[in-house]
Amino acid sequence: MDLAYTSTLLSLLLLGITNDVVAGLHITKVTVPTPVEVGNGGWLDCEFVDEGESIYALKWYLGLDEIYRWTPAENPPIKTFPVKGDPLTVDTTLSNKGKVKINDLTLGASGVFRCEVSAEAPDFHTESDVATITVVDLPDEEPRISGARSSYQLHDDVMINCSSQRSQPPASLTFYINQELADPGWLIHYPTKEDPETGLETATLGLRFPLRPRLLRLGSVSIMCTASIFNLYLKSTEVLVLADVPFHASIMEGRAAAGPGYPGRVSSVLTIMTSGVLLRLSH
Template sequence: MDEKYTPRLFLALLALLSLQNDGAQGLHITKVGVPSPVAVGDSGWLECEFVDEGESIYALKWYLGLDEFYRWTPAENPPVKTFPVRGDPLTVDTAASQRGKVRIQGVTLAAAGVFRCEVSAEAPSFHTESDVSTMTVVDLPDEEPVISGARASYQLHEDVILNCSSPRSQPPATLTFYINDEQADPGWLIPYPPLEDSQTGLETAVLGLRFPLRPRLLFRRGAVTVKCTASILNLYWDSSEIFIPADVPYHASIMEGRAAAAAGRGYPATVSSALTVVAVGLLPLLLLH
């Protein structure tokens, strides 16, 4: 290409881009927002904000997937119309809705997906703009997490085997075990896949726990506290707690607990064991006096 034509071509391209941008400013959407995540049965607002730059608006429409469910036509009376959608995913509160701001209620799992707002100008331009936003819908558990598998009593150093389940939700809850208010060692956890209900599609989350009943865990009234928490996104949190009692003599549990504490402070294991033996040996003499 001849170099003397390059500046003219560049200026022409700039002018073309300027015309395109000026046209785009005639009508454009500035915001599309949906409540997310939202729980089944809850309400919320859909928001579609736009700038018309002097163009008359013919209609604003809301779609869920390919299905139109709301239309605002300012030149008609009444201006707001609603349309049924397959699966009845939501209900529109027409009295509260206006322009692009739509109040939805009675949300179901079928409302999860892509929402699209479309705004069209009047003739002669018929300029149309659209934008989308995605909604996540959560079906929360109907009850607190359940800890199962516990026995009435355990012997020292015996393995405690438990399960925690959070029934019927979508998505399945995230489960976490705590022992004496400290998060359980990951090596003690037994992961299981969620159990799906074939009729409802809801899932039950399950997590297993297996840990040895060591003396150092018995500092709280001769029992271990086990707690399980269940959470889903930022919408749900609940917990359950049980006590695991140890069937050990009172004095023996104290001596073993002190030996474990001494070992934890850095004393050699042989020294802490010797201290335990001496203490237990002196116990009958002290009782005689």
Template structure:
């Protein structure tokens, strides 16, 4: 966050720049840009975190740069690479979040002092991917799937999102829980629940996939995926391929010696059901010449 000052002539702060947010352990720069005038030159520039001074630059002294410890040591200053109003923070901890103030003061006789502030936000990212729990080894069709997604120990808590077969879960299926804070660390664990029926359409092209993503601003994004296996005696789905199955339909007619002249207007239309018997069983394909009756039977079998 940056603050600009367009004050009158004299010693003044033109801009204070503090990046926000920053990640725990990252390095970054604090910048305080000031302007002098012929009547006022700078005596000292100081940086404060809250009420604690941690950096001072006095050009008339040797050494010109001094640093001071802050309670809890929330940030480590790179003294050798800091100069004037530009301060290099080598490493930052969660406790470094807060209001930062740059203050400039002029030489005698005016001793004019001016200051400007900016806010630093610090985020602590999760140490692992989101975890999906509560999933059964296998499901029956229409059985309720109950799952939780957990993103442990971060600040702020991660934003969680559920996807089913890469489509966002219906909001009515979600169960929202407040984040759980963990002791003195200030870190929080995020959790999101999901309850939905395993409808046949969700497994029409194979096992359904459940994904959970965790995000914190633009600094963090991770995901986890689990497969929802089915354990049912009959799982079926309809596949329509007009061009590829025409020859098969004709072969079936020739083999059975059947000619459906009454339905000649539907010649070349066909379909077939792929029937899967049990988990991981072989596929058995029954080809049908699609009359309205046969097609209706196929749909009825596959949609149940």
């Protein structure tokens, strides 16, 4: 048989198979709620086109475990199935076809959800698609800053830690100095610590920097730590690091290195003090 003829025949055969699939049953979209906080829920949505094929069943799986089945020819058409650990509940009163309402998610509900749609006999043509849910257990409190002393001398090393307690996944921590991102070279990265009973993790980030005069704002430095987890959690804690320096020395060093704005604030303080002295002398 001619090679060109054979190639053309195979191409037409493949095109016919592809057209049959496109014209038949196929899934158009699968969406799930993610990320989602522990205890909350959302919708699993599996949209499909049947193109004249009768649907035998639509099933939702979490991993390998079937959690929901819609079989239009049966009565009742909706069935749910228990999963070890009860990672979620299905609200059958709101669910219909491929749209499923899930509630009370636990960390065990994190994973791959698969929608599978099957046509009736004789071919039982089946299509499937997947989406992933991330369940988040948020910290119970704001980030903690520890290690700061009551005061420092100029050029001392400031060493503090920030921790975000017990979450899953661990929080992402960021330090700000005077409202600006801390120099990456000043950061100390620690491994997260996992609670063996709950699996929740505590994240810790360290900060070490020399207390230079240019950092002072009216005798102190603002340190802020921010903890974030996806778009569900954003909390900050701020402390002031105080510099124990002579007043005149702080003015001179501040003028030399504090940057825009600082001399103006010092001048304002001196003006108020001078005005007070003159007022007392006039009396």
